[in-house]
Amino acid sequence: MSDVLANPHFETALARRAAPTGLSFALREMADRGMIDLRGMTTDRKFMAAVKSVLGADLPKVPRTSVAWGDVKMLWLSPDQWLVLCPRAKAPALAADLGKALSGIHSQVTNVSDMRTVLRLEGENLRVTLAKGTSTDLMAAEVKPGFVKRLKFAEVGALLNIVEDEIFELYVFRSQADYVWDFLLATGTTASALKVFGPQTPG
Amino acid sequence: MLTLTCPVCGAEGDETDFHAGGQAHIRRPATHDPEHITDQQQADYLFTRINPKGLHFERWRCDRGCGKWFHAARDTVSLEFKAYYGITELPPAEIMAQAKGAWADYFKARQRAEAKAPAKAGAKS
Numbered sequence: 222m223s224d225v226l227a228n229p230h231f232e233t234a235l236a237r238r239a240a241p242t243g244l245s246f247a248l249r250e251m252a253d254r255g256m257i258d259l260r261g262m263t264t265d266r267k268f269m270a271a272v273k274s275v276l277g278a279d280l281p282k283v284p285r286t287s288v289a290w291g292d293v294k295m296l297w298l299s300p301d302q303w304l305v306l307c308p309r310a311k312a313p314a315l316a317a318d319l320g321k322a323l324s325g326i327h328s329q330v331t332n333v334s335d336m337r338t339v340l341r342l343e344g345e346n347l348r349v350t351l352a353k354g355t356s357t358d359l360m361a362a363e364v365k366p367g368f369v370k371r372l373k374f375a376e377v378g379a380l381l382n383i384v385e386d387e388i389f390e391l392y393v394f395r396s397q398a399d400y401v402w403d404f405l406l407a408t409g410t411t412a413s414a415l416k417v418f419g420p421q422t423p424g
Numbered sequence: 425m426l427t428l429t430c431p432v433c434g435a436e437g438d439e440t441d442f443h444a445g446g447q448a449h450i451r452r453p454a455t456h457d458p459e460h461i462t463d464q465q466q467a468d469y470l471f472t473r474i475n476p477k478g479l480h481f482e483r484w485r486c487d488r489g490c491g492k493w494f495h496a497a498r499d500t501v502s503l504e505f506k507a508y509y510g511i512t513e514l515p516p517a518e519i520m521a522q523a524k525g526a527w528a529d530y531f532k533a534r535q536r537a538e539a540k541a542p543a544k545a546g547a548k549s
Contacts, residue, residue, distance in 0.1 A: 284435070284490065370489070371491075
């Protein structure tokens with residue numbers, strides 16, 4: 222502890238956790254993730270244009286979808302709220318650029334890079350593994366790459382983003398990262414892996 | 425367990441994904457007529473809730489989705505949701521027509537008031 226106080230530096234929530242073993246999927250923390258909370262009205266053309274001028278792409282308007290453009294990704298959170306992802310080092314500058322472009326427009330830009338911890342899960346049957354912790358139907362047709370949803374995972378609030386079919390990212394609040402990590406260690410062991418018996422019909 | 429659909433974002437989920445906000449369409453008398461409010465009116469606003477058997481109107485929040493508040497019409501006997509509608513809206517006409525007792529009185533009074541003075545667009549209900 223004393224060395225942390227002597228050299229105050231940023232440390233991610235799970236920096237001191239050992240790399241997991243014995244899981245049916247690969248699990249790691251995405252330490253280099255910058256996050257910006259963006260709010261505004263999609264009906265406001267000036268807002269949409271200003272955001273596009275900075276981020277390079279239109280904000281997703283369809284619920285539970287995301288848009289990627291270069292190293293920036295926009296996750297839909299609500300009809301008037303998005304989570305903008307970028308490299309952590311770039312977040313303060315990007316938030317400042319957004320703030321400048323949106324000055325005078327009814328909106329809100331906040332750098333929330335330290336608010337959430339990002340857990341990256343890679344492997345097969347992630348839907349079945351995650352279903353142990355949530356009542357959200359992960360077999361539904363809309364749960365495909367690009368899908369974003371806030372959900373209740375292991376009784377705490379989380380945000381799920383499906384990057385690719387076998388790559389999921391789970392965003393949890395920093396204070397709950399240790400708990401969710403332990404939950405995944407307990408429910409994701411190879412021994413407790415669930416098999417899907419027969420094809421799953423989406424929908 | 426109740427299953428709901430959010431009218432704002434279309435998310436489906438069970439009641440743990442949503443937050444029940446109690447009885448809908450409660451008006452705070454002090455907001456509308458602060459000069460002539462009685463203690464009884466204020467007490468009713470704070471504490472008196474109806475508990476009907478049958479059709480009921482409630483506020484819900486899409487807690488694990490878009491985070492927006494909305495209204496829902498629910499049958500308290502069958503637990504079936506009859507309609508979902510916006511937080512600033514009145515229920516669909518056919519659902520309003522099915523309301524009984526205190527709710528029927530409320531919607532009639534509300535419609536009479538709106539016929540007399542059309543509500544401003546976007547006014548909070």
